[in-house]
Amino acid sequence: MKQGFDNDKYLKMQSEHIKERINQFDNKLYLEFGGKLYDDFHASRVLPGFEPDSKLRMLMQLSDQAEIVIVISAVDIEKNKMRGDLGITYDVDVLRLMDVFKDRGLYVGSVVLTKFSGQSSAVTFKNKLEKLGIRVYCHYEIPGYPSNISLIVSDEGYGKNDYIETSRPLVIITAPGPGSGKMATCLSQLYHEHKRGINAGYAKFETFPIWNLPLKHPVNLAYEAATADLNDVNMIDPFHLEAYGETTVNYNRDVEIFPVLNAMFETIYGESRYKSPTDMGVNMAGNCIIDDEVCREASRQEIIRRYYDALNDLLDGTETEDAVYKIELLLKQAKVTAADRKVVAAANQRAAETGGPCAALELSDGRIITGRTSDLLGASAALLLNALKELAGIPDEVHIISPASIEPIQALKTNYLGSKNPRLHTDEILIALSSSASTNPNALLALEQLAKLKGCQAHTSVKLSSVDLKIFKKLKVQLTSEPKYETDRNYHLG
Numbered sequence: 001m002k003q004g005f006d007n008d009k010y011l012k013m014q015s016e017h018i019k020e021r022i023n024q025f026d027n028k029l030y031l032e033f034g035g036k037l038y039d040d041f042h043a044s045r046v047l048p049g050f051e052p053d054s055k056l057r058m059l060m061q062l063s064d065q066a067e068i069v070i071v072i073s074a075v076d077i078e079k080n081k082m083r084g085d086l087g088i089t090y091d092v093d094v095l096r097l098m099d100v101f102k103d104r105g106l107y108v109g110s111v112v113l114t115k116f117s118g119q120s121s122a123v124t125f126k127n128k129l130e131k132l133g134i135r136v137y138c139h140y141e142i143p144g145y146p147s148n149i150s151l152i153v154s155d156e157g158y159g160k161n162d163y164i165e166t167s168r169p170l171v172i173i174t175a176p177g178p179g180s181g182k183m184a185t186c187l188s189q190l191y192h193e194h195k196r197g198i199n200a201g202y203a204k205f206e207t208f209p210i211w212n213l214p215l216k217h218p219v220n221l222a223y224e225a226a227t228a229d230l231n232d233v234n235m236i237d238p239f240h241l242e243a244y245g246e247t248t249v250n251y252n253r254d255v256e257i258f259p260v261l262n263a264m265f266e267t268i269y270g271e272s273r274y275k276s277p278t279d280m281g282v283n284m285a286g287n288c289i290i291d292d293e294v295c296r297e298a299s300r301q302e303i304i305r306r307y308y309d310a311l312n313d314l315l316d317g318t319e320t321e322d323a324v325y326k327i328e329l330l331l332k333q334a335k336v337t338a339a340d341r342k343v344v345a346a347a348n349q350r351a352a353e354t355g356g357p358c359a360a361l362e363l364s365d366g367r368i369i370t371g372r373t374s375d376l377l378g379a380s381a382a383l384l385l386n387a388l389k390e391l392a393g394i395p396d397e398v399h400i401i402s403p404a405s406i407e408p409i410q411a412l413k414t415n416y417l418g419s420k421n422p423r424l425h426t427d428e429i430l431i432a433l434s435s436s437a438s439t440n441p442n443a444l445l446a447l448e449q450l451a452k453l454k455g456c457q458a459h460t461s462v463k464l465s466s467v468d469l470k471i472f473k474k475l476k477v478q479l480t481s482e483p484k485y486e487t488d489r490n491y492h493l494g
Helices: 007-022 041-046 054-060 074-078 090-103 120-131 182-195 218-226 238-244 252-269 292-316 321-334 342-354 379-392 403-416 426-437 441-447 466-474
Strands: 029-033 066-073 107-114 136-138 170-174 201-205 234-236 249-251 358-362 368-372 457-460 478-481
Touching: 007 029, 007 054, 007 201, 029 182, 041 218, 041 292, 066 074, 066 090, 066 182, 074 090, 074 107, 074 120, 090 107, 107 120, 107 182, 120 136, 170 182, 182 201, 182 252, 218 234, 218 292, 218 321, 234 252, 238 252, 249 252, 292 321, 292 478, 342 358, 342 368, 342 457, 358 379, 368 379, 379 426, 379 441, 379 457, 379 466, 403 426, 426 441, 426 466, 466 478
Parallel strands: 029 170, 029 201, 066 107, 066 170, 107 136, 457 478
Antiparallel strands: 234 249, 358 368, 358 457
């Protein structure tokens, strides 16, 4: 895959820039991390060369100065809010993130429950964390937030929140997902630190939109597509333009909240160091793009993928038509259509020819591989086998898994496990392939090609089961599906 982003340059430049920002304050900086601190797959897709754990690796260079505070909304805990990309609830993701950070040698200082009002699920989670020896702090909803500044910046506002005890100069405020209350947590700490005579600072690390790329650059449009359900809109930062005569890009929520933030800074400190939302940011990603056209094309493809995701979510009832309409507009602005995704036509054409579900995958060299549904295999399982055989140079007519070894698995599924579908899913075909590898050299050779599927594009003519979706994700295949079910039944088993 072509690279459009210099990850090593990014790690060095970003860590140095954050050190400079720490030194601008009393050796205490609260850094709000927007987006995902770990496994940022969106960034890796639109900026080829950006590693999903780049931000975490960058922080590892500051590990002796940094501690992490994880923020989670008590309201989200009560609602069992899910991370769509991982399929786990936010509270479970807090535990996962803590393990990830600790495994990388990063210090996790505490967890903060925001919007806390005694929710039973949040209390249960708090007790669980404390039994694990984790410090937990509670922050509360403030009437009139964020407009009633005189109440917010007072002992009856931020003053009622628990003071988070920290011990290092750089405090990373992160969360499982958006709307968790990261910014409010930072501002609450500034208030408490100021009362203790510490002139702590605040900065924001938000990868997207990239402030020094054009407003309608496909990378920035792809960010809008990714947040279509949040109604985020990229816009020129009017405060930065007025203060410096320089055009930069930010997004509507940061621009809208800036006058309030500025007023809060002035109330706490007597003055504000920042003249614009762009001033608050520390993101250096835009300076590390080495091939603009590669990033543009990757972002165009991401917008198409987001469009298909929105269509499938609409089919499930988890998304609104407004989000679909918004991404359709972004497709027009990026001057692309679904036809610009090669695997879409390949899968749908094969489906029309065979009269059943089909799938297509584009290898890194541009070759298109397809798979169809058969008595033994689902279309996705057939596609995986065909792609691995192609990569291994194994002729199509050569069996790398004996049909005789598949039949007992089908019998197990239907006779003992209650499945109505005898065809093998992707996970089952990979297990069967692994079993065959011990006695069949071709099976072993095919299995060794799995890593080469990373970053490949795929499309299926019908909506996939959750099992197949998870396997494609684990293989890092960038998948889209037509927004229609394989059958006309009302209940669709995941």
